[in-house]
Amino acid sequence: MRFTIYQESRQGGRANNEDRTTCCYSRDALLMVIADGMGGHHYGEIASQIAVQTMADVFQREARPVLADPFRFLQKGMTNAHHAITDYAARHKLKDSPRTTCVACVVQDNIAYWAHAGDSRLYLIRDDRVIAQTRDHSRIRLLIDEGMISEAQAAVHPDRNKIYSCLGSPTPPEIEFSRKTPLTHGDIVLLSTDGLWGVTSGEQMALAFKGANFLQTVPKLLAEAEVKGGPHGDNLSVVAVRWEDSYVEEESSAISTMTMTQDEVTTRLEEFGRNPSYKSDLSEDEIEKAIEEIRNAIDKYNPKK
Amino acid sequence: MAQQANEPLPSGHLLEEYTIDRQLSLGGFSIVYLAWDPAGKQVAIKEYIPNSLALRGKGETKPVITADHIGAFRYGMKCFFEEGRALARLSHPNVIRVLNFFRANGTVYLVMEYEHGRTLQEYIQKHQGHISERFMRGVFTRMLNGLREVHSHKLLHLDMKPSNIYLRADNTPVLIDFGAARQTLASDQPMLKPMYTPGFASPEHYNTRKDLGPWSDIYSVGASMYACLAGCAPQAADARLNKDILVPAMMRWDGQFSDRMLEIIDWCLNLNHLYRPQSVFALQKALVEAVTPPAPKVNPNWLGRFVETFRKPTK
Numbered sequence: 001m002r003f004t005i006y007q008e009s010r011q012g013g014r015a016n017n018e019d020r021t022t023c024c025y026s027r028d029a030l031l032m033v034i035a036d037g038m039g040g041h042h043y044g045e046i047a048s049q050i051a052v053q054t055m056a057d058v059f060q061r062e063a064r065p066v067l068a069d070p071f072r073f074l075q076k077g078m079t080n081a082h083h084a085i086t087d088y089a090a091r092h093k094l095k096d097s098p099r100t101t102c103v104a105c106v107v108q109d110n111i112a113y114w115a116h117a118g119d120s121r122l123y124l125i126r127d128d129r130v131i132a133q134t135r136d137h138s139r140i141r142l143l144i145d146e147g148m149i150s151e152a153q154a155a156v157h158p159d160r161n162k163i164y165s166c167l168g169s170p171t172p173p174e175i176e177f178s179r180k181t182p183l184t185h186g187d188i189v190l191l192s193t194d195g196l197w198g199v200t201s202g203e204q205m206a207l208a209f210k211g212a213n214f215l216q217t218v219p220k221l222l223a224e225a226e227v228k229g230g231p232h233g234d235n236l237s238v239v240a241v242r243w244e245d246s247y248v249e250e251e252s253s254a255i256s257t258m259t260m261t262q263d264e265v266t267t268r269l270e271e272f273g274r275n276p277s278y279k280s281d282l283s284e285d286e287i288e289k290a291i292e293e294i295r296n297a298i299d300k301y302n303p304k305k
Numbered sequence: 306m307a308q309q310a311n312e313p314l315p316s317g318h319l320l321e322e323y324t325i326d327r328q329l330s331l332g333g334f335s336i337v338y339l340a341w342d343p344a345g346k347q348v349a350i351k352e353y354i355p356n357s358l359a360l361r362g363k364g365e366t367k368p369v370i371t372a373d374h375i376g377a378f379r380y381g382m383k384c385f386f387e388e389g390r391a392l393a394r395l396s397h398p399n400v401i402r403v404l405n406f407f408r409a410n411g412t413v414y415l416v417m418e419y420e421h422g423r424t425l426q427e428y429i430q431k432h433q434g435h436i437s438e439r440f441m442r443g444v445f446t447r448m449l450n451g452l453r454e455v456h457s458h459k460l461l462h463l464d465m466k467p468s469n470i471y472l473r474a475d476n477t478p479v480l481i482d483f484g485a486a487r488q489t490l491a492s493d494q495p496m497l498k499p500m501y502t503p504g505f506a507s508p509e510h511y512n513t514r515k516d517l518g519p520w521s522d523i524y525s526v527g528a529s530m531y532a533c534l535a536g537c538a539p540q541a542a543d544a545r546l547n548k549d550i551l552v553p554a555m556m557r558w559d560g561q562f563s564d565r566m567l568e569i570i571d572w573c574l575n576l577n578h579l580y581r582p583q584s585v586f587a588l589q590k591a592l593v594e595a596v597t598p599p600a601p602k603v604n605p606n607w608l609g610r611f612v613e614t615f616r617k618p619t620k
Contacts, residue, residue, distance in 0.1 A: 016373075282379040287408065290386040294406040297393035302402050 001028055001257045002244040003107075006218040009237035012195055012229050018044035018100075019193050019237035022052040024267040026063040027260040029070075029108040031055065032239040036101045036120050036193040038166065047085045047098035047168045054081040055104055060265045070106040071177055074115040078102055078167065078175050085168035099168040103134060103191050107243070112181045112189060117173040118166040123202050124181065125188040128210045130202035132181065137165035137174060161194070183243045188214070195236030196221065199228040214242045311336065311354050311361045311368065318366075320414065321407055323350060334381065339419060348404060349419040353385040353412050367410045382413060388483045389415050391460050399451025401471070401481045417481075425478070425529070426468035433536040438562050440476070441533055445526065446592050448478035452526070453585040455480070456519050463517070465525035466505040467532055504528060504538030508576055511543045520578040523588055527573020527581075534558055534570075545576060565594065 011017040018037030025031065035051040037044025055077045059067075067073045081102065089097035101118025114122050119136035135141055140160045143149050154160060165174035183189070188209055200221060208217050218240050225236050260266070313328040313336050314320065323340040329349060330337045338350045354361065358378045359368035370378050392403045392415070405416035425444065429436065448470055455462055462469075462483065471479040501510040507524035509516040524542070531539045531554060540551045554562075554570040569591050575581045582588040 282383055287382070287413075290383075290390075291406055291408055291413065294386065294389040294393050294403075297390065298403050298406065301394055301396040302404070 005241045007239040012233040013231045019235040020048040020052040027065040027257045029063045031059045033104040034191040038099045043098035047100035051081040070113040082167040099166045114178045123190045125206045138163045187243045190240040193237045195234035347419045349417045351415040397454040422473045425470040451480045503541035508542040520581045
């Protein structure tokens, strides 16, 4: 399995980042997840964190080194995440349970499987064109599908952010699954929250990747979207993978899983916190240790007279 | 970011085994208190309480730190530990002694020895324009002993200035406030800007800070010496890089002090760090060299005196 992967989450113009992303891979399977905690609800970032963490945990347990049934894994993972969020709300006696969208994609044996609930999207880009994308679980999408309004009208519709399926709400989520989709060399699978796709269309993303360096293009897309989003723009997150069968553009940036052992799983997951970049790695234990160390130094070098 | 001043702990407050007497000073990152230890000795206690991140209202003990700031607060605490670590390892008569370090009220405290005296800054203000060369050499040579000790522990003070040089009752200097030491780490933290004092900070303190070294502290020593003579801080280094209007000590006080000392001040204040004394030892060596009294340069005849007035007073 060979691929190049990039994940990033940006705060945009919002007070805190309620988006969460993760990617995990074993020797023969890859999982990518994006969750967008809902701003209107309290603790949006808790819901999204629980969602990605639950998915990552299940993957770590079951990808040894492949998942027995990827669709079942996606179904179980997202349902578990949904229950974990409602349990959290019950345990903490929250009036309104925190909610999050979720889109997750598994690739193994060069086949992609994905599932989603809500309006975070997955795009599959091949030969500079979007060949597949998820359909948002939003009322506006239904209206478009019924021909009631046009895409252009939808972009400014007041209800464009309203969704009818998500994890954590009292009504169980409606999880939509993809088909088994074989990937070929050079395919790009891109997961994004509405902060990115809301201002950059799939076609624009596909064009941006055309002939460009993959690892430079994704942050560029984010940066452009951040500018377009303006001073109050939404959080924007992306996990994108370019599938490389045999050919590698840059040796260093491509990840090969051939050297990993059967039971090894690598996970890249941001820690819990409103602003992970500020997160200091100073734990309670380390504080105690530092104080102990300073006291010892005082006793050693400046003993009490 | 609103900058509110934090309320100090009240007089008489019992902090671990110490009793707070009064606030000595208030900085952006900390409050320093005068306190009594159980044996009835006076101590100085420095409390880590960054203004922008932790807020303590009137009558409260524990500062409030919002969830947004906890990361930055902890990061600053790390820097405070650096200061504690730096000081704890230094045992030198010209460096402030640390007595204790403890955790309370959700923050951390550094207990230091307290002695009666005043800062060099206060001394300069009191004796404006009447500071003798003997005093200068005495204070700076001994203060440099302390700085040498600091540098030998691979530390930089980075905030050398007259207000951080404390003079005991017998005028022996003590280096205080190592708050900037090692804080180069903090330069990428927007809420914990690296600290420096304009006028005393070297040109390397500005911009990328990658050239910081013993010579940067030496610039600040030179600026402190200059301030002793001038009564105020010299032009800031960043402004000097733009347009240097600092009158060299050699020109400004020609004839009033020994050429050697004035030369040393100008040497330390070189904008190019490579042209300064590269180590405290080199500077100290120059300072303790035989004092050459200002040479009487009065020409015996009237023509010589007339020509003298046109000569540039640089020598």
